[in-house]
Amino acid sequence: MENNKYIVGVGAANIDQHWRSLAPVNLRDSNPSHCSLTVGGVTRNICENLARLGQNVSLLSAVGDDVYAEMIVRESSRAGIDMSRVQHRAGFRSSSYIAVLDDIGDMLLGLSDMRIINDMPVSYLEENRAFISGASAVVCDGALPRETLDALITLAGDSPCFIDPVSIAYARNMAPLAGKFHCIKPNRFELNEIARMPTGTDLEIELAVEAVLNKGTNCVVVSLGERGCYYADNTGKRFFRNMMPLEEMADATGAGDAFTGGLIYGTVNGMDAEHAVQCALAAGRIAAASPVTVSEEMSVANIMNTIEQYS
Numbered sequence: 001m002e003n004n005k006y007i008v009g010v011g012a013a014n015i016d017q018h019w020r021s022l023a024p025v026n027l028r029d030s031n032p033s034h035c036s037l038t039v040g041g042v043t044r045n046i047c048e049n050l051a052r053l054g055q056n057v058s059l060l061s062a063v064g065d066d067v068y069a070e071m072i073v074r075e076s077s078r079a080g081i082d083m084s085r086v087q088h089r090a091g092f093r094s095s096s097y098i099a100v101l102d103d104i105g106d107m108l109l110g111l112s113d114m115r116i117i118n119d120m121p122v123s124y125l126e127e128n129r130a131f132i133s134g135a136s137a138v139v140c141d142g143a144l145p146r147e148t149l150d151a152l153i154t155l156a157g158d159s160p161c162f163i164d165p166v167s168i169a170y171a172r173n174m175a176p177l178a179g180k181f182h183c184i185k186p187n188r189f190e191l192n193e194i195a196r197m198p199t200g201t202d203l204e205i206e207l208a209v210e211a212v213l214n215k216g217t218n219c220v221v222v223s224l225g226e227r228g229c230y231y232a233d234n235t236g237k238r239f240f241r242n243m244m245p246l247e248e249m250a251d252a253t254g255a256g257d258a259f260t261g262g263l264i265y266g267t268v269n270g271m272d273a274e275h276a277v278q279c280a281l282a283a284g285r286i287a288a289a290s291p292v293t294v295s296e297e298m299s300v301a302n303i304m305n306t307i308e309q310y311s
Helices: 042-052 067-078 122-127 129-133 146-156 168-180 188-195 202-213 252-268 273-288 300-310
Strands: 007-010 014-021 033-040 057-060 095-101 107-113 137-141 161-164 219-223 228-233 238-242
Touching: 007 042, 007 129, 014 067, 033 042, 033 067, 042 057, 042 067, 042 137, 042 161, 042 252, 122 129, 122 146, 129 146, 137 146, 137 252, 146 161, 146 168, 161 252, 168 188, 188 202, 188 219, 202 219, 202 228, 219 252, 219 273, 228 273, 238 273, 252 273, 252 300, 273 300
Parallel strands: 007 057, 007 137, 014 095, 137 161
Antiparallel strands: 014 033, 095 107, 219 228, 228 238
C-alpha cells in the first residue's frame, strides 16, 4: 500500500453465477432465464465497493488452481483490490456461488461451495499479523470458521472489525463471538440467530439489537431490504432509516455488500453515524440498480449525488 491508511478484507472470493427468470418462476420446471458470470464473494465484493470509493484495500483469501482462480485475481486487481497476499492452493477448487432470481430481481435461492474458505488455516492470518493490526478497519464474512474469526479478531488488535454474517447458518456459527466485533451487519433473520430472540416486528428488532450490544458489540446495523435499515450503537444512537427510492431494481444480490462498503467508507473517513448510514443506503441503491453485483457506477461522487437527491 502506498500510504498508511488501508482496509483489510478477510474472507470469500468467488465466481458468481446469477440466473434471472424471464417470467414468474415455476418450481420443479425449466424456466427461461438470463445468466451472468461475475467475480464475487461477500468480502471480496465489499472490498471492490471500497476500492471504487477510492479506498486502499487488500484482500486476504484463497483461490484454487482452476480457471476461476485466474479470473478472480485478474478482475479483482483490475477493480483496484490488492490481491498480492491471496493464497493459491493446489488441489482446491475456487469458491463459487449461484443465485437464482425471480423475474423482478429478488433472490429465490442461493447455493455456495465455500470449502476452500472453510479450510483457511489460522497460520495464514498469523503470517499477516502486522498487516492486519495496522489496518484502519478489518472486514470479514461469516463463511469463515469460528476459530478463524476468533483468531482474526485477536490479530486485529485495535483495528475495528466489521462482519456481515451472510446467512442464517453462518450467523449461528459466529453468534458466540458477536460481542468481540466492532460492527455486525445482519438482516432480521441473521439477527434472530445471533440474539436468539424474535425479530418479526420493529420492537422485537430493537430488543434483539440491544441484546447484541449488551454482549459488547459497538454497533449493529440491521438491513431490512426494501424498508431500509435500523442502526444502534453503544453511544446510545438509535434510528430507523428508509431505503432510498428505486424506480426499477435490476439485481438485489449486491445491495447488501455495497451497503456494508458504504458504511465502512463513512466510518473510516470520520463521518458520524447518520452520515455513514446515508452513504450505506446510497451505495445499496446504486448496486440494486445495476445488473452486476458490484456496480461500475459506484463512486464517491455518485453516492453524494444520490444522498443529495433522495435524502
